[in-house]
Amino acid sequence: MKNIAVIGAGTMGNGIAHVFAMRGYMVNLIDVSPQALERGVATIRKNLERMLTKGLIEGAAVEQTLAHLQTGTSIAAGVVNADLVVEAATENQGLKLDLFRQIDDAAPENAILATNTSSISITAIAAVTRRPSQVIGMHFMNPVPVMKLVEVIRGYQTSNEVTQTIMDLAENLGKIPVEVNDYPGFVANRILMPMINEAIFTLYEGVAGVSEIDTVMKLGMAHPMGPLQLADFIGLDVCHSILKVLHEGFGQPKYAPCPLLVNMVTAGKLGVKTGEGFYTYSGSTKELFVAQRFLN
Secondary structure (H helix, E strand, C coil): CCEEEEECCCHHHHHHHHHHHHCCCEEEEECCCHHHHHHHHHHHHHHHHHHHHCCCCCCCHHHHHHHCEEEECCHHHHHCCCCEEEECCCCCHHHHHHHHHHHHHHCCCCCEEEECCCCCCHHHHHCCCCCHHHEEEEEECCCCCCCCEEEEEECCCCCHHHHHHHHHHHHHCCCEEEEEECCCCCCHHHHHHHHHHHHHHHHHCCCCCHHHHHHHHHHHHCCCCCHHHHHHHHCHHHHHHHHHHHHHHHCCHHHCCCHHHHHHHHCCCCEHHHCECCCECCHHHHHHHHHHHHHC
16 A cells, blocks of 8 residues: 545544554545644644654654645545555544545555544445445544554455555554454443543532542553543534434443433533633633643
8 A cells, every 4th residue: 555545634633644654655645624634734843843852753754754744624535546545534424434535435456445434334334335344443542643542443345455554554654453343432442431431420419529530440440531631622513423322222221321411511611622621621721731732
């Protein structure tokens, strides 16, 4: 594989573009918003400079990586020569299905179509294409340039050859791929989201405060970040969406989002991205928090 198209220039999309470009792949980062593309490329440059400051990369790597990156607003034009398309749009099933119809129409017949979804069915996404055996989940962790894990999710019809290709590709990116099957939440979020939800219920029921809950989990369970701070970092809207997928997929009340989470999302308190969630983030502390999370 040489040519990679990444759909979506947000946090996950620009991180995925970053790791592919840094490994020498030609990357086309696509987003309908020119402003999102500008922010995405600026974020990639900033993160590369952070890595340079910490001595993780050589000086020439910043410009070499950026030279492997181009941007565009057209899906049809952006995927026409792609060997692999990685969709990293908002965690919304209707949007993803529409995107995969467009990608399937425009991408070469032999191209593999991957989605970075954190919970939505790979099988359902594959079903709207004419190449279900070539559709797979490639779930990166955030921040993508730092986190080693990639969940490689096989849809019901994903071929062995495509699965092995993506496993090998993830290793070429310096990641550690783990193959899992297609059930709601896969492995990472099926385990993580109920824990975060239970932490929110613990706050909602008045058992303890925000910092107390996070301190118990950090000091008592050796978690690098407490569940409420982690929820802020992920985005409370994203946590809410994943829990809804789990709840609808399994039909079990234990996956129902906590009413406090629902209210916070409704009120637009989504965590780091909006400056307020379980914690408050000013412009400077938000930037510091993201930088520390990226570099540690």
